[in-house]
Amino acid sequence: MAFIRTEDRDGVRIITLDNPPVNSLSFALSGELLPIVEAATADAGVKAVVFTGANGIFSAGADINDFSIEPTPETRTIRDVIAAVERSDKIFVAAIEKNALGGGLELSLACDYRVADAKARVGLPEIKLGLLPGAGGTQRLPRLVGAQDALDMMLKGRNVKMDEAKEKGIVDEVVEGNVLDAVVKLAQSAPPKRRISARKVELGKGITPQAEPFVVSQAHKMVPPENNGGLAAHKLIDAVEAAFELPFAFGLAREARLFEELARSQPSFALRHVFFAERELAKIPGLPAAKPLEVKKAGVIGAGTMGTGIAITFAQAGIPVTVIDSNEEAVEKAKQTVFGMFMYQVQKGRMTQEDAWKLGQSIQFTHEYEELADADVVVEAVFENMDVKKDVFKKLDTIVKPEGILASNTSTLDIDEMASVTKRPDKFIGLHFFVPANIMPLLEIVRGKDTSPETIATAFKLGKTLKKTAVLSANAFGFIGNRMVFDYAKAAGELAEEGISPARIDAIAKKFGFPMGPFAMGDLSGIDVAWHIAKARPDIAKGRTNVIDRLVEMKRLGQKTMAGYFKYDKAVGKGREPIADPEIEALFAEEAKKAGITPREVSDREILDRLTFALINRGAYLLEEGVALRPGDIDIVYVYGYGFPPHHGGPMWYADEVGVKHVYDRVREFGWEPAPLLKEIAERGGTFADYKQGELVHA
Numbered sequence: 001m002a003f004i005r006t007e008d009r010d011g012v013r014i015i016t017l018d019n020p021p022v023n024s025l026s027f028a029l030s031g032e033l034l035p036i037v038e039a040a041t042a043d044a045g046v047k048a049v050v051f052t053g054a055n056g057i058f059s060a061g062a063d064i065n066d067f068s069i070e071p072t073p074e075t076r077t078i079r080d081v082i083a084a085v086e087r088s089d090k091i092f093v094a095a096i097e098k099n100a101l102g103g104g105l106e107l108s109l110a111c112d113y114r115v116a117d118a119k120a121r122v123g124l125p126e127i128k129l130g131l132l133p134g135a136g137g138t139q140r141l142p143r144l145v146g147a148q149d150a151l152d153m154m155l156k157g158r159n160v161k162m163d164e165a166k167e168k169g170i171v172d173e174v175v176e177g178n179v180l181d182a183v184v185k186l187a188q189s190a191p192p193k194r195r196i197s198a199r200k201v202e203l204g205k206g207i208t209p210q211a212e213p214f215v216v217s218q219a220h221k222m223v224p225p226e227n228n229g230g231l232a233a234h235k236l237i238d239a240v241e242a243a244f245e246l247p248f249a250f251g252l253a254r255e256a257r258l259f260e261e262l263a264r265s266q267p268s269f270a271l272r273h274v275f276f277a278e279r280e281l282a283k284i285p286g287l288p289a290a291k292p293l294e295v296k297k298a299g300v301i302g303a304g305t306m307g308t309g310i311a312i313t314f315a316q317a318g319i320p321v322t323v324i325d326s327n328e329e330a331v332e333k334a335k336q337t338v339f340g341m342f343m344y345q346v347q348k349g350r351m352t353q354e355d356a357w358k359l360g361q362s363i364q365f366t367h368e369y370e371e372l373a374d375a376d377v378v379v380e381a382v383f384e385n386m387d388v389k390k391d392v393f394k395k396l397d398t399i400v401k402p403e404g405i406l407a408s409n410t411s412t413l414d415i416d417e418m419a420s421v422t423k424r425p426d427k428f429i430g431l432h433f434f435v436p437a438n439i440m441p442l443l444e445i446v447r448g449k450d451t452s453p454e455t456i457a458t459a460f461k462l463g464k465t466l467k468k469t470a471v472l473s474a475n476a477f478g479f480i481g482n483r484m485v486f487d488y489a490k491a492a493g494e495l496a497e498e499g500i501s502p503a504r505i506d507a508i509a510k511k512f513g514f515p516m517g518p519f520a521m522g523d524l525s526g527i528d529v530a531w532h533i534a535k536a537r538p539d540i541a542k543g544r545t546n547v548i549d550r551l552v553e554m555k556r557l558g559q560k561t562m563a564g565y566f567k568y569d570k571a572v573g574k575g576r577e578p579i580a581d582p583e584i585e586a587l588f589a590e591e592a593k594k595a596g597i598t599p600r601e602v603s604d605r606e607i608l609d610r611l612t613f614a615l616i617n618r619g620a621y622l623l624e625e626g627v628a629l630r631p632g633d634i635d636i637v638y639v640y641g642y643g644f645p646p647h648h649g650g651p652m653w654y655a656d657e658v659g660v661k662h663v664y665d666r667v668r669e670f671g672w673e674p675a676p677l678l679k680e681i682a683e684r685g686g687t688f689a690d691y692k693q694g695e696l697v698h699a
């Protein structure tokens with residue numbers, strides 16, 4: 001047998017799921033498992049049945065690849081297996097190690113008892129894939145923990161630790177030692193049969209059943225709209241409502257129908273793409289295998305916002321870090337930020353005072369570079385200026401031990417030029433964090449021409465330790481994310497020059513699903529930052545007019561000066577809410593007139609197309625130039641670093657959604673130079689999903 005092993009121990013049949021690496025419950029596995037469950041049921045010698053997982057894990061749920069396969073009448077799914085468990089009179093017990101997620105938890109919820117290892121986690125994360133739990137989870141979990149808690153867990157796709165799981169009754173026993181032994185013992189003790197399906201659904205502790213319509217309608221109000229990232233959430237709530245209103249079997253049928261609708265929905269395809277794209281990131285074609293170095297001590301140069309955020313990130317990952325800055329004022333501010341950050345965690349109950357103290361102590365501030373002699377990695381986060389950075393690296397190269405890695409957090413500058421001032425270009429790399437570094441999940445790893453495979457492998461491992469999603473970029477101005485954002489910002493600026501208000505443009509971006517529009521984003525990152533970049537590389541980042549220069553002259557530098565493209569008022573959204581400013585519309589009109597640009601009517605559709613297609617066209621250039629390895633890498637940069645709506649999968653996935661040919665035609669209509677790769681894919685009627693690295697036919 002390929003996926004299942006069985007063993008009998010004194011009347012207990014142990015069924016082991018064995019589908020490495022995560023025992024996903026594929027169609028093939030289910031086809032094999034179903035007759036085994038039926039045989040155990042029919043076997044008078046079997047008193048009880050135990051499910052356990054090989055590979056140190058119970059199961060990560062259904063095989064996500066299967067959702068794109070059309071089932072045949074012969075196909076068996078985990079749903080069929082669960083139905084067989086439900087029909088059986090035997091006692092079923094689940095032995096949970098590491099993870100029981102999605103269909104894995106659903107299988108264990110069909111059992112009479114669940115016993116788990118103390119370090120295990122259980123959850124129904126289907127919503128993150130644009131799905132709902134489709135193997136009874138929406139019907140059984142509310143019967144077990146109450147509808148309100150079940151909704152909370154399922155709508156957030158939250159995986160819960162064992163203390164919470166035990167308290168809520170999701171698991172019956174938590175053990176420190178051998179889970180299987182404990183489960184077999186329980187199974188042999190002839191415990192009573194307990195089917196969750198036989199229970200009534202309750203709302204939750206202290207809530208009367210009459211409140212059900214209210215709870216359901218509130219839940220619908222709290223999730224995003226159906227047509228903008230909330231499709232799965234609304235259907236999930238509908239399924240839980242069915243658990244109240246319908247007998248169990250009918251509720252299951254409703255759940256199955258809603259699940260199938262979602263499995264075929266555009267947002268779910270996009271989110272499944274994001275899931276797999278994320279898992280591809282560290283697979284670097286052509287990179288010789290290399291052993292990553294262990295990072296036990298880190299250094300950060302610069303105690304500004306970025307440096308402080310990076311230092312907190314290291315400390316939180318358990319890596320002691322020394323921050324170098326000679327500016328006393330900056331250090332004082334950084335210390336306050338660190339203190340405030342950890343105190344906040346204590347107040348929120350996420351950390352004990354003692355742990356906060358220890359973490360705080362693991363960040364040391366000094367102005368002595370010598371303190372970094374034994375650092376395994378040092379990240380430079382000083383002012384974005386090549387000469388300043390080169391000076392820092394010259395100094396670091398003489399002090400840091402020869403095997404130590406030197407990294408720059410630059411967001412645009414040339415990694416090779418910086419590496420050239422050191423004697424260790426093989427140990428030089430870009431580590432581009434995003435503000436605030438301790439919160440934002442993205443890390444761009446920038447590979448220089450001499451960066452060694454070992455340094456790249458270390459950077460990826462470090463990214464994982466720091467709980468960041470790391471994407472590899474080649475060394476090119478702005479790397480992946482910022483290089484694309486320049487075109488996006490330019491497209492937004494050009495629309496404003498044609499007479500569209502920044503408020504309308506931002507509203508359209510938000511309606512599409514971005515958390516903020518391009519102008520609010522510009523205000524957040526700073527107009528002065530954009531000005532510096534435009535000065536450094538006018539060929540890439542300068543717009544058609546002088547609006548940015550004028551804003552800098554007016555000292556409207558963005559949110560930090562309470563005015564930029566928008567106005568800000570401390571009384572409105574704590575000073576972070578953009579307020580439309582007619583003065584800025586007039587400024588755009590004035591500068592546009594000087595540049596000979598005539599205002600015109602532009603539809604909402606065109607506004608959205610110009611914003612998103614600017615990203616796609618540049619993304620195609622980056623693929624072709626080898627700056628980004630895969631369309632999926634670009635998508636992850638945009639979803640995790642720039643708020644591109646995940647239910648559209650990222651810009652390159654979105655290109656496939658609307659049609660690459662359509663994007664290409666529109667790019668030409670807008671008068672932009674289409675990337676040769678965009679042209680090539682459009683002309684052969686292909687997709688970015690089918691793109692293979694190195695496939696480009698150069699024009």
Ligand code: 3HC
Pocket residue numbers: 021022024060061062063064065078099101102103104106125126129131132133134135137276279280
């Ligand atoms: N289906 C198919 N492949 C899966 C999978 C799944 N459910 N879960 C993980 N994998 C694959 C990954 O793609 C990866 O493949 P690769 O080695 O070829 O790149 C490999 O397993 C290892 O995964 P990770 O790199 O993510 O390993 P980690 O140890 O970091 O994380 C995990 C393990 C926490 C289990 C994580 O993989 C995870 O969260 N998986 C998805 C869980 C999930 O969403 N389950 C619900 C599935 S839908 C469902 O069950 C529907 C049901 O209701 C009917």
